[in-house]
Amino acid sequence: MGLKWYTARRVAWAGVVAFVILTVTFVLLEYAPDAQLARVQFRAAASGRSAEAAAEAYARRRGLQGPLWERYLDYLGNLVSGDWGWSDSRSQPVVTAILTALPYSLLYTVPAVLLSTVLGIGIGLYSAFNQYTKTDYAATFVAFFGVSIPNFWFGIVLLLIFAVHLGWVPVLFDSELARTRPLSLANARQLVLPVFVLATSAIASTMRYARAEALEYVRAAFVKTARAKGASDWRIITRHVLRPTLVPLSTILVGDLLGVILSASYLVEVVFGIPGLGRLSLDAIRRQDTALVLGTTLVPVFVAVVGNLLQDLAYGWLDPRIDYGDR
């Protein structure tokens, strides 16, 4: 089977996964206790009206009446066509709310991903070439530190030290500044800590994977041959070790990095007060705005679905040894 068939199958599989996830969320929503409905009923009962009539009116307003399968098809159709519902707490469509928040999230996640990938691979390669030295142990320790430190707490501690005590960076995030002058020095200053916190949690896995993969090649015969022929260390690292390492690494990274970045950014935004997706989601949770909670949860989920798809495709394209017939 060829690459085309493999690609088509992977894309189809991603579609199936997305469909299953949407179905599951529909079922979950259907059987979850509806706090808003309970409130409506309580208010009606308290003011002497019929709780049942209030519940019916509520269901009509939200389009919750009709047979189950019809609602299910509506739900799927709406989500696919980009109508993600109405956010009560913000009085705007969910999609608009998400699109307004997204740039703020990208503002610090993109630098953090770039930083952690470049540094992670660099340090990982260095560790592999200097295995069991003090620097290697130090790097391993940094990796452990990165996966173990609760990033929301780390953010709080850094804020305490650098914003409250030393006053080097502002305590509160100025979203106006980020919107009007995203490339200014002042904006960079307020983004330093979020980027740093996010990068510390993301760099750990990159570093350890890079080290493990590179170790397979450090003592390989072709590296020894290159060394014997007098190739410089730099050339060996970049041409003979980094290149084969990048193939598995690029595929591992997408899935792994995505999970870390998505969940870490949620908490980082809460701590630093950045009005991005995570903050939006948290506000929606606090105000019981289910449509917005669903929307803000589905964004990272679909990013993950697409990320997994890209990972599989990258694997097929980059590694000629992969057997397309398998799965």
Add this chain to the structure above:
Amino acid sequence: MPGDDRTGPDGDDATDSTPVRPRERFEDVDWDAIDADGHRVSATQLAALAAGVLYALALAYDVLLAAGDPTVEVVVAGSTFLWDATGVDWLFVATLLVLGFAAVPLARNRRLTAYYWQRFRRHRLAVLSLVYLLVIFLLGTVGTLFIDPPTLHVAAGYQPPVFLSVDASIPTQCLGPVVDGQCRGTWRYPLGTTGSGKGLLALAIFGMRVSLQVGLIATLISVTVATAVGATAAYAGGWVDEALMRYVDVQQTFPTFFLFLFLAYLYGGSLFVLIVIFGLTGWGGIARIVRSEALQRREETYVQAAQSAGASGASVVWRHIVPNVSNSIVTAATLNVPVLILSEAALSFIGLGDVMLPSWGQTIAAGRGDLATAWWVSTVPGLFLFATILAFNFLGDALRDALDPRQEVGR
């Protein structure tokens, strides 16, 4: 017959003046024990059965008879000892029982234990982590039974930790000595207090219990499901394997944190629900590990021997495959615990947990507003959280090294 071969070269040699102690060698097989194993119920199985019956009786008593009242009420030397066991407590007790019985083979097979310990000991940080985790475990399980839960005490708000001092205007009322306008911490609250006067030491200790309950119970649930799914998929193969692993693929695509978040939002609130959510949805990664290991074990000759001796599929999986992948399971489980502890802390930090629960994440969130004045409120529980997660990660890594020579170290 195996019984006839038992008299080895130096078995009952009459010419020997002193009775020769049977040497403990690898080849010496205790056939009696093996014969007995097939026919009689072993002491361990009997103990497990007794523990299970006792547990069921106690649970029935708590649910049916002591419904609203405290489960245990003992008066010792004038002070009443009260324990109203919650649903989570019952799950926790069951988890500890299972963990205890799971450790029996280690206690019985001393030489293997010594071998593992020797390999494990090389990681000094991991040994240190183990000691730390044992302390946390004892404080969180036994300690919480004897310590009063943290209570509101508004007059004692914002006390600094002992040996530290803070401007006297910050605490509600300084309980320690005031020196040069600086309030110093007292031994009454060694780690200081929160704004509402709860002692941070007590909060931290009760937080240990919450974290342990989340980490251990949910991991046990996950491991059980993952082992069943992974081993079945590998052993059965074919469409069963395909169906199970495709399901795992879908579940793994959903980023764990958002799955927890969404479910906690829809159904959450209590710790019990949170633990069940973690346990029932977080097993995909372990199932993949179990499957890939079990696929290799399936090809071993001992599995073929068992099959040709007429063993059923279930018995081959349970007696031959699961024990032989248990090393990987232990490692994966150990590394699963910190992820869950961190997730619980994160969820309660953003306010999705039980507000009444003294969880570490809750305390960190409570101290966020007081960073400029009372920095210790968020810092103390955060340090415990960080240290615990770090310790579990060190432990898991060293266990992988000690138990799992097949697995790559770098991962």
